[in-house]
Amino acid sequence: MSGIWVVAEERNGRIARMSFEALAAGHVLGEELGLPVNAVLPGSQTGALTAAIATKKVARVVRIENASLATYTSDAFTLALEQFIRAEHPDYVVFPHTYQVRDYAPALAARFGQVLIGDVTGIGAGPVFVRQLMQGRLSGEYRPAGGGICFVSVQSGAFRTEQTESVPATVEVFTPKIEAAQIRTKPSQPFRSSAQTVDLGSAQFIVSVGRGIKEAENLPIVQELAAALGAELAASRPICDSGWLPIERQVGSSGQTVSPKLYLAVGISGAIQHLVGMKGSHCVVAINKDPDAPIFEIADFGIVGDLFEVVPALTEAVKAAKR
Amino acid sequence: MKIIVAIKQVPERDAQVHIDSTGKWIEEGDMQWALNESDAYALEEALQLKEKHGGEVVVVSAGPERVGSTIREALAKGADRAIHIDCDDLGHLDALGVARLLSAAIAPESPDLTLTGLQSDDLGYGQTGVVLAELLGLPHASLILHVEKTEAGLTVKRELEEGWFQTIELPLPAVLTIQSGGNKLRYATLMGIKKAKTKEIRRVTSQELGSAAAPVVFLDRVFAPQKQKSTQILGGTPKEAAAALVEKLKFEARIL
Numbered sequence: 001m002s003g004i005w006v007v008a009e010e011r012n013g014r015i016a017r018m019s020f021e022a023l024a025a026g027h028v029l030g031e032e033l034g035l036p037v038n039a040v041l042p043g044s045q046t047g048a049l050t051a052a053i054a055t056k057k058v059a060r061v062v063r064i065e066n067a068s069l070a071t072y073t074s075d076a077f078t079l080a081l082e083q084f085i086r087a088e089h090p091d092y093v094v095f096p097h098t099y100q101v102r103d104y105a106p107a108l109a110a111r112f113g114q115v116l117i118g119d120v121t122g123i124g125a126g127p128v129f130v131r132q133l134m135q136g137r138l139s140g141e142y143r144p145a146g147g148g149i150c151f152v153s154v155q156s157g158a159f160r161t162e163q164t165e166s167v168p169a170t171v172e173v174f175t176p177k178i179e180a181a182q183i184r185t186k187p188s189q190p191f192r193s194s195a196q197t198v199d200l201g202s203a204q205f206i207v208s209v210g211r212g213i214k215e216a217e218n219l220p221i222v223q224e225l226a227a228a229l230g231a232e233l234a235a236s237r238p239i240c241d242s243g244w245l246p247i248e249r250q251v252g253s254s255g256q257t258v259s260p261k262l263y264l265a266v267g268i269s270g271a272i273q274h275l276v277g278m279k280g281s282h283c284v285v286a287i288n289k290d291p292d293a294p295i296f297e298i299a300d301f302g303i304v305g306d307l308f309e310v311v312p313a314l315t316e317a318v319k320a321a322k323r
Numbered sequence: 324m325k326i327i328v329a330i331k332q333v334p335e336r337d338a339q340v341h342i343d344s345t346g347k348w349i350e351e352g353d354m355q356w357a358l359n360e361s362d363a364y365a366l367e368e369a370l371q372l373k374e375k376h377g378g379e380v381v382v383v384s385a386g387p388e389r390v391g392s393t394i395r396e397a398l399a400k401g402a403d404r405a406i407h408i409d410c411d412d413l414g415h416l417d418a419l420g421v422a423r424l425l426s427a428a429i430a431p432e433s434p435d436l437t438l439t440g441l442q443s444d445d446l447g448y449g450q451t452g453v454v455l456a457e458l459l460g461l462p463h464a465s466l467i468l469h470v471e472k473t474e475a476g477l478t479v480k481r482e483l484e485e486g487w488f489q490t491i492e493l494p495l496p497a498v499l500t501i502q503s504g505g506n507k508l509r510y511a512t513l514m515g516i517k518k519a520k521t522k523e524i525r526r527v528t529s530q531e532l533g534s535a536a537a538p539v540v541f542l543d544r545v546f547a548p549q550k551q552k553s554t555q556i557l558g559g560t561p562k563e564a565a566a567a568l569v570e571k572l573k574f575e576a577r578i579l
Contacts, residue, residue, distance in 0.1 A: 074453075074463065074464075075462065078457075098484070099465075099466060099482070099483055099484050102449055102450070102453075102465060102466075103453065103464075103465045103466070104453070106418070106448075106449075106450030106453040106454050106457075107453050107454060107456065107457035107463075109419075109454075110419055110422070110454045110457045110458065111457065113419070113539065114419070114539055115417045115418045115419045115450075115538075115539050115540045116418075116450060117540055118448060118449060118450065119447070119449075128543065131447075132447065132548070133445065133446060133447065133545060134334070134340055134349070134444075134445055134447075135444055135447070136548065137340050137548075138340060138342070138349070138545050138546070138547065138548065139545065139546055139547070139548045139549075140542050140544070140545045141542070141543045141544040141545075141546070142540055142541065142542055142543065143540070143541045143543045144539065144540055144541075145537070145538065145539045145540065145541065148539060184462035184493060184494060185462050185463075185464060185491050185492065185493040186491065186492040186493070187481075187489050187490070187491045188489050188490040188491070189489065190483055190487045190488065190489045191487065191488055191489065192486055192487055192488070205578075211336075229579075237503070237504065238503075240504065241503050241504030243507070247486075248486075253484060253485075254482055254484065254485075254486070254502075255485075255486060256485070256486065257485065261578045262572065262576075262578050262579075282576075282578070283572070283576045283578055284552075285568065285572075286554075290337070291556075292339075292340070294548065296550075296554050296556075297548055297549075297550045297551055297552070297554075298551050298552055299552065299554045300552060300554065300555065300576065301554065301555050301556075301557060301568055301571055301572075301576075302554045302555070302556045302557065303556070303557050303561075303564045303565070303568060304556060304558075305561055305564065306561070309561040310561045310564060310565060313561040313562045313564070313565035314565040314568060314569070316562075316565070317562075317565040317566050317568070317569045318569060318579070320569075321569045321573060321579060322579075
């Protein structure tokens with residue numbers, strides 16, 4: 001067994017930010033268990049990138065190098081990591097919980113008769129792994145049965161990237177065997193569906209609306225509040241899925257990431273996919289009828305009540321204050 | 324095209340959640356249940372593909388007796404028949420255990436395409452479809468918003484992070500996990516509900532599928548999430564709460 005291996009991810013010619021958070025999680029686990037922490041980067045011609053990881057207090061750094069890893073496919077990445085894991089026998093494999101990891105790590109774990117403990121937000125003694133359940137209304141503590149490799153992916157923002165640098169580890173290269181015929185899918189280059197005309201990222205005030213608004217016909221009450229505040233209007237995914245607001249106003253993992261001075265969440269329960277897009281906001285206000293809604297866990301101010309009564313009252317109060 | 328859609332019954336979105344006496348799960352006694360949201364989109368995609376290309380849509384779902392109501396809902400929306408994997412101990416299985424059951428039920432059907440929702444709204448593992456593809460030995464694509472049948476197989480639109488997308492070509496048979504929002508969901512019609520009563524629901528037990536295996540991961544404890552911030556809850560009538568909030572934003576947060 002060779003300790004903890006953190007799988008870094010390359011994106012647009014750089015190491016994806018979440019890889020460093022996964023490394024931080026690896027170190028939490030390493031300290032808990034007294035195991036060495038190592039890093040591995042699958043890709044093609046990534047030699048220039050490994051320097052950024054080699055100084056992050058890792059015992060070893062390995063580039064998994066193969067031309068067929070230049071573009072992500074689940075088949076090539078699963079094969080490459082499978083061969084690497086069979087060669088190295090890790091105790092733990094830690095991933096950042098990216099869309100890419102979600103696409104192949106569960107299959108990789110299954111290949112070893114294991115289950116990915118995904119989207120982990122905390123690591124406790126044991127170790128046990130904490131992740132959210134019921135759209136963030138509950139937390140669950142997961143314990144691996146032991147006796148096999150443990151696969152874990154960590155949620156964006158859950159572990160703080162470490163600033164301390166160490167003497168760089170030497171970088172090794174692992175070359176997996178991948179036949180072209182083993183790759184069954186053919187991905188295109190990424191694209192954006194349409195020109196973004198709304199830049200929520202630079203907005204100072206955002207009023208964001210969720211499922212609690214019930215009907216598209218009810219949107220004017222939040223539009224009036226946004227107008228009174230001089231705020232941009234945004235939404236959680238279900239509102240855009242229903243076509244009530246354009247997708248360019250969607251905040252969350254699949255939409256825009258925002259960090260305004262004020263984020264006012266109206267009728268948004270606060271599923272993690274939404275929270276990751278707005279938890280950098282300076283001040284969060286939540287209006288929701290459910291006192292247990294997860295949005296209140298990260299809100300500075302909250303009003304528990306019927307948004308159809310609270311929002312018009314708030315619009316009036318804002319107008320009065322600005323007069 | 325023969326399409327199988329794996330669907331899950333989950334607690335209704337607004338249901339009150341109480342931790343049960345074991346501390347390992349929630350009380351299910353008075354729970355209201357619903358079809359998992361992204362599974363509803365998977366079913367919709369399957370029904371639209373059938374309308375375009377012909378064929379059959381079969382839904383498969385694992386769980387106890389109560390799952391029958393969600394299966395009938397899918398039949399009422401237009402699925403042709405169903406397989407109910409009857410098991411009372413779904414909660415004791417891990418993601419691999421559930422995928423093994425589904426795979427054992429799906430494999431003999433030899434579908435052209437298998438769809439699942441992206442993620443369940445209760446456990447949220449988001450891996451059943453991907454593991455299913457691995458167990459069935461089939462190619463897969465996840466987070467799919469749009470599916471188009473081509474000469475060679477499928478072209479699908481995959482969601483990436485932060486507003487990016489890509490298309491993926493893959494051969495059939497294949498497994499896709501469907502993201503919500505790609506289509507507009509249909510409602511069951513009265514005629515559909517009536518027809519559903521005569522459609523076949525084949526029951527198989529998990530023992531018959533012979534795929535039991537000891538879990539490799541246990542959910543040991545569930546608990547209320549820890550607050551990351553101390554929220555000031557502003558009470559009173561809506562008018563009072565609104566006035567208090569404006570005061571706070573003005574004088575405490577200093578952002579108005």
